[in-house]
Amino acid sequence: MVAHRAANLHPLARTGPSRLHHPHHRHPAAPSRAGPSTGRPPACQLGQHEPRSLGLSRPDQRAGSIAGLAGSAHPRPQPMMPVLGPGLWQGLARFVVVHTAWDAGKHFLATWHAWRTDAHRPGHLVYVAFSPLPCLPPAADPTDTGPAAALTAQLHQAWPALCPGLQVLHFEQGAVQLWLMLGPLASSLSQLQASAHALLLVPSAALEPQRLYGACARLAAPGAVALTPDSPAARQGLQTAGFVLGAAGSLLKAQRPAPQAPGFRPLPPAPRGRRPAQRHRHAVVIGAGLAGASAARALAAQGLAVTVLEQAPQAAQQASGNVAGLFHSVVHAQDGAHALLLRAAALWAAPHYAALLNAGALGEVGGLLRGLLEGHEDAPKAHPSPPDITELRALLHTLGLPPEHVQALEAPQASSVAGLPLPFAAWLFGQAGWMNPPSVVRAWLAQPGVQLRTNSTVDALRWDEQRQQWQALSVQGQTVAEADIMVVASAHSSARLLAPWTDAADWPLETTRGQVTQLSAAQCERWGVPRPRLPLASGAYALSLPPQLGGGLLCGATKQWDDADPQVRNSDHQHNLQQLQSLTGWCPPGNDMGDTLQGRVGWRLATQDRLPLVGPVAALSELQGLRQLEQPRHVPRVPGLYTLTALGARGLTVAPLLGEVLAAWVTGAPMPLPTKILDTIDAARFVSRARRQP
Numbered sequence: 001m002v003a004h005r006a007a008n009l010h011p012l013a014r015t016g017p018s019r020l021h022h023p024h025h026r027h028p029a030a031p032s033r034a035g036p037s038t039g040r041p042p043a044c045q046l047g048q049h050e051p052r053s054l055g056l057s058r059p060d061q062r063a064g065s066i067a068g069l070a071g072s073a074h075p076r077p078q079p080m081m082p083v084l085g086p087g088l089w090q091g092l093a094r095f096v097v098v099h100t101a102w103d104a105g106k107h108f109l110a111t112w113h114a115w116r117t118d119a120h121r122p123g124h125l126v127y128v129a130f131s132p133l134p135c136l137p138p139a140a141d142p143t144d145t146g147p148a149a150a151l152t153a154q155l156h157q158a159w160p161a162l163c164p165g166l167q168v169l170h171f172e173q174g175a176v177q178l179w180l181m182l183g184p185l186a187s188s189l190s191q192l193q194a195s196a197h198a199l200l201l202v203p204s205a206a207l208e209p210q211r212l213y214g215a216c217a218r219l220a221a222p223g224a225v226a227l228t229p230d231s232p233a234a235r236q237g238l239q240t241a242g243f244v245l246g247a248a249g250s251l252l253k254a255q256r257p258a259p260q261a262p263g264f265r266p267l268p269p270a271p272r273g274r275r276p277a278q279r280h281r282h283a284v285v286i287g288a289g290l291a292g293a294s295a296a297r298a299l300a301a302q303g304l305a306v307t308v309l310e311q312a313p314q315a316a317q318q319a320s321g322n323v324a325g326l327f328h329s330v331v332h333a334q335d336g337a338h339a340l341l342l343r344a345a346a347l348w349a350a351p352h353y354a355a356l357l358n359a360g361a362l363g364e365v366g367g368l369l370r371g372l373l374e375g376h377e378d379a380p381k382a383h384p385s386p387p388d389i390t391e392l393r394a395l396l397h398t399l400g401l402p403p404e405h406v407q408a409l410e411a412p413q414a415s416s417v418a419g420l421p422l423p424f425a426a427w428l429f430g431q432a433g434w435m436n437p438p439s440v441v442r443a444w445l446a447q448p449g450v451q452l453r454t455n456s457t458v459d460a461l462r463w464d465e466q467r468q469q470w471q472a473l474s475v476q477g478q479t480v481a482e483a484d485i486m487v488v489a490s491a492h493s494s495a496r497l498l499a500p501w502t503d504a505a506d507w508p509l510e511t512t513r514g515q516v517t518q519l520s521a522a523q524c525e526r527w528g529v530p531r532p533r534l535p536l537a538s539g540a541y542a543l544s545l546p547p548q549l550g551g552g553l554l555c556g557a558t559k560q561w562d563d564a565d566p567q568v569r570n571s572d573h574q575h576n577l578q579q580l581q582s583l584t585g586w587c588p589p590g591n592d593m594g595d596t597l598q599g600r601v602g603w604r605l606a607t608q609d610r611l612p613l614v615g616p617v618a619a620l621s622e623l624q625g626l627r628q629l630e631q632p633r634h635v636p637r638v639p640g641l642y643t644l645t646a647l648g649a650r651g652l653t654v655a656p657l658l659g660e661v662l663a664a665w666v667t668g669a670p671m672p673l674p675t676k677i678l679d680t681i682d683a684a685r686f687v688s689r690a691r692r693q694p
């Protein structure tokens with residue numbers, strides 16, 4: 001691993017990188033012995049039992065001093081919610097709580113404490129909380145030295161600078177996740193896709209009761225319990241949402257009936273293949289690059305056995321084989337789909353990669369400078385007049401982005417952070433850095449439950465109706481592997497493999513050749529090449545490599561459309577050195593350098609809209625005659641057939657999050673992206689677009 005570089009940073013930068021944390025702090029107190037998920041909690045009759053039989057107890061009975069913790073950025077009276085406990089999560093593999101407020105973490109901590117002290121707890125606890133404004137964890141009580149205080153300390157240590165949208169904090173090696181949704185409650189709630197087993201509903205002036213309670217109809221798993229202060233509006237709202245109401249009291253308890261129980265109302269039918277099936281045991285993933293390895297890791301973390309088939313003798317030999325690549329967020333005034341996706345992805349990636357450094361991956365999560373340069377990304381050149389930093393800072397303020405995430409620096413400040421004179425102003429991204437992709441892929445494939453099979457070329461896919469299995473076939477037509485879930489993450493061959501089943505032949509895909517240039521430490525020394533403290537980017541990039549990766553500097557990359565030449569070209573080295581000059585002001589000594597330089601060629605696969613393709617693929621055979629296809633959510637899918645591909649030039653940034661998105665599609669785990677972003681990366685989006693623009 002390569003250590004963080006926070007110590008080298010300009011003081012302006014310190015708040016960012018130094019706050020990055022190792023997200024997985026502690027092992028659970030005892031191993032989980034949860035049985036297979038039924039997807040719903042056990043049924044119970046409301047109004048006939050004491051709270052304990054619902055799996056509920058008072059916070060102070062279960063969590064020691066947790067109930068006494070205080071402190072919130074926006075303190076306001078919160079209803080006392082009972083702690084959720086074993087009676088609710090018995091038999092579940094994953095327990096999901098939706099809490100429509102943030103009570104400074106008190107209820108989350110109590111639930112976490114109850115979870116970790118139950119030997120039969122579910123394997124995963126996902127707690128989703130909402131806050132309209134940046135919020136704080138509970139204040140630590142220095143006099144408390146019990147286990148509850150240790151959890152509070154972990155929450156404090158993990159607490160990030162919050163950006164608008166979703167931020168996920170991982171504990172217990174990822175088994176416990178706190179999802180903080182920052183933004184207006186109405187839009188955050190409507191953008192959440194989850195199947196919750198407990199809903200803690202706190203009435204808010206920001207949301208009409210019918211929308212608050214109406215959301216439960218969509219978010220509640222069969223058998224889920226809702227808790228809310230008792231009121232006529234709550235009773236009416238929950239009843240309309242299909243819940244059975246409990247007895248009157250200060251806190252209303254209601255339950256969505258289980259499927260066999262009287263009064264059960266199923267959710268409105270979804271197009272075929274869009275809902276996760278109840279149980280999956282085995283997945284085959286084709287391709288062992290960043291996309292396939294991330295999908296495999298996330299699926300295995302959800303309990304599936306995963307076989308990864310890779311045509312090459314080793315993983316990460318194609319686009320994911322470069323010595324280093326950058327990951328970072330972007331800033332855009334419109335804050336559109338790209339910006340939202342890349343920000344969400346960078347927020348997910350930074351703590352994930354920081355943890356991966358401890359698992360043997362190489363890289364640095366120490367920030368990145370993105371030059372405010374003009375022109376096409378393939379040919380950056382300095383602005384004729386420097387950008388107005390005051391305006392840029394105002395933009396960051398408007399977007400609600402904290403300095404730990406991004407700052408706008410004038411050229412002198414940026415130079416000071418980079419440790420060399422820069423001819424441009426720059427964004428300084430804190431939750432950013434560089435990684436060595438092959439080591440990332442290796443670390444992901446090392447996840448228990450993942451089996452890599454190299455030298456395994458997949459030539460076609462077959463659905464075996466009798467066995468209800470997807471089969472990956474070799475060139476000879478033999479079954480290489482089979483499973484109920486098939487994930488195609490093989491970049492340039494993805495469309496060909498999927499074309500018999502979906503609209504992949506019509507996907508607007510582009511292939512661009514890219515060549516990077518690697519200067520050795522000796523060459524940097526000889527030619528006086530400046531080595532920035534932080535990676536520099538602006539279309540082109542330059543980053544200093546650590547001794548484990550040969551020292552020196554990596555720069556590039558070229559971008560050539562429909563160019564299949566695998567040879568490293570001198571002319572491309574010259575191009576990369578010119579870009580290095582634009583970024584650092586350094587002048588290459590002469591044209592004859594190219595012969596002595598090292599480089600590598602790869603090909604990026606992207607869609608024309610520059611957004612990846614993720615999820616179950618559209619069922620081509622079922623589209624005919626369907627009237628309503630304008631939104632991806634209307635499109636029927638091929639059950640069990642998924643893709644994760646077209647990561648473009650952003651594979652390192654998006655792969656960690658998109659692996660989780662893919663796993664959420666397969667397993668029904670809460671979706672770590674809001675619906676509006678999910679739709680823009682949906683593998684079926686081109687079917688909808690074609691329908692909207694015939």
Ligand SMILES: Cc1cc2nc3c(=O)[nH]c(=O)nc-3n(C[C@H](O)[C@H](O)[C@H](O)COP(=O)(O)OP(=O)(O)OC[C@H]3O[C@@H](n4cnc5c(N)ncnc54)[C@H](O)[C@@H]3O)c2cc1C
Nearest residue numbers: 287289290291311318319320325326458514602650651652
């Ligand atoms: C020059 C260059 C510089 C880049 N720099 C950056 C950067 O700085 N930051 C960043 O985020 N991204 C960068 N990228 C993009 C990034 O590398 C890609 O987005 C990412 O690697 C794509 O991962 P993938 O898994 O989709 O594809 P790949 O890494 O190509 O993986 C696909 C895998 O599938 C296997 N496969 C294919 N067909 C079959 C088959 N039929 N059967 C079995 N296996 C098969 C392949 O062998 C391969 O291992 C760069 C790309 C290039 C080319």
